Amino acid sequence: MAIYVVLPVISLTKILPKASKGYIQKPLExxxxxxxxxxxxxxxxxxxxxxxPNRYVGGIANIGLQYIYARINESDAICERFYADTFDGLRSVESATPLSEFDVAFFSLQYEMDYFKAVEILKKSGFVGLKIAGGPCVMENPLPLLDYFDAFFIGEVEGYVEDLITAKAPEELSGIPGIYTGKEEKVRRVYAKLSKHMDREIIGEGAYGRCFLLEIGRGCIRRCRFCIVRQIYFPPRWRRRNHLPEVEEKKVAIIAPSPSDHPEFKEIVQQYVEEGKEVSPSSVRADTLDEELADLLKRAGVRTLTIAPETASEKLQEVINKEIGEEDVIGAAELASTRFEKVKLYYMVGLPGEEMEDVKAIVKQALRVKSLVRRVEISVNPLVPKPHTPLQWIAFGGDENLKDGLSELKKKLDYLRKETKKAGIEADISGFRKFAVQTILSRGDRKVAAMLEGASYRKFEKYLEPIDPELELPWDFIDHGYRKSTLLKEYDKIKKIL
Ligand code: SF4
Known part of the structure; x- marks a missing residue:
């Protein structure tokens, strides 16, 4: 994704009482x-x-969870929700019922770091029912969690919710498309046809504010080499404008991995703006932003434009195939200058072939943007080489030699902290350990589960090393519909660029 358009987010913790340890100990008021x-x-x-197993603001803004919740509660069964920041994830927000009293638990795993909380919840709750996990992390590689769940759902679950909740024992799950219990040799990922959009949702204070989530598409037509979306949500699918619902809420969040690639994107935004709604797209690619769209977004109530060039280096743009060049970023900043209060820029470091010059280019680009707009903020994270992408074989840190890569990564992050401070650029520069842990969990097998029990990530550093492309990969058993030879060709292209 290239540009994210962010409207102010009100944290639920401002509305609900905070209890000890930062967790809310009462059901929603x-x-x-x-x-x-x-x-x-x-x-x-x-x-x-x-x-x-994360905060309410993220969970309530997740359209997939909204579908599952609606589907179950429209059946003869009852569904209640659990969030990490409400009762520590151990009681439901609807009725404060303990997790241990439920028959089935569906865990949605959107980020590898959520594995820690998920495991803690399973242990503390004493839950003995059927444990099923799903979400993008599970779709990329569920192996580190094999000892904690009865089954994993690999794909988009909408069409199979009833099959999953009526199963009484793990054996009854095997055979359901998309199910992986650890015994299957291969699993083919399932995906849903985008049917009619829901016309009712739970409305709460989520990551996009208090709004109706409008999912206009799934999958992505782009081929950014670091991004997992294209592989795990293939094929790209759009909802047509005349299939979208009437919305009563004052605000609409438009959801898709790259919404501005929707052939009717402007018309959709315009339709809701003309109905007097605030509209907040989850992202807008820099190269799709023009005057007309920028004006429309201003009318939609957008105040911050968040651009994700990922890298400011021309060579590295070619490596990752994001296709967002300097002109796109500056062009978007110029359009933002008279319309939005702030521009936020997202970058990654630790890319293959990255040199200090490429990192310096981040500061230079941010300074050019700063000269055009009132406020600029940058966010820099180390790259996590993800399974199923052409970068799955590279070392964390981007260097063939892991030790050198890690020490370079530290230097690059320190440099960015120092230089952005000097230049007066607001900056959020991550440390690399959290991203090393994410890499191990996303590329790991059953053994790395020891980290979820307290073992140091240093014991598993071999999972950060480059991987020999000839070797079979732990996640090769998941059939996402692509040919491995295609990924290898892309990987070879990267080597040729470098
Ligand atoms: S491939 Fe991924 S990063 Fe690239 S535009 Fe699509 S969603 Fe965004």
């Missing part, structure tokens, strides 16, 4: 959210827990 699917438990009902 009346009026905090509007839940059209709320249901009262009756004895004969099957109880399904939907667990998001």
């Amino acid at each position: 009346k009026g905090v959210e509007h839940n059209p699917f709320a249901k009262r438990y009756r004895k004969e009902m099957r109880r399904v827990a939907l667990v998001y």
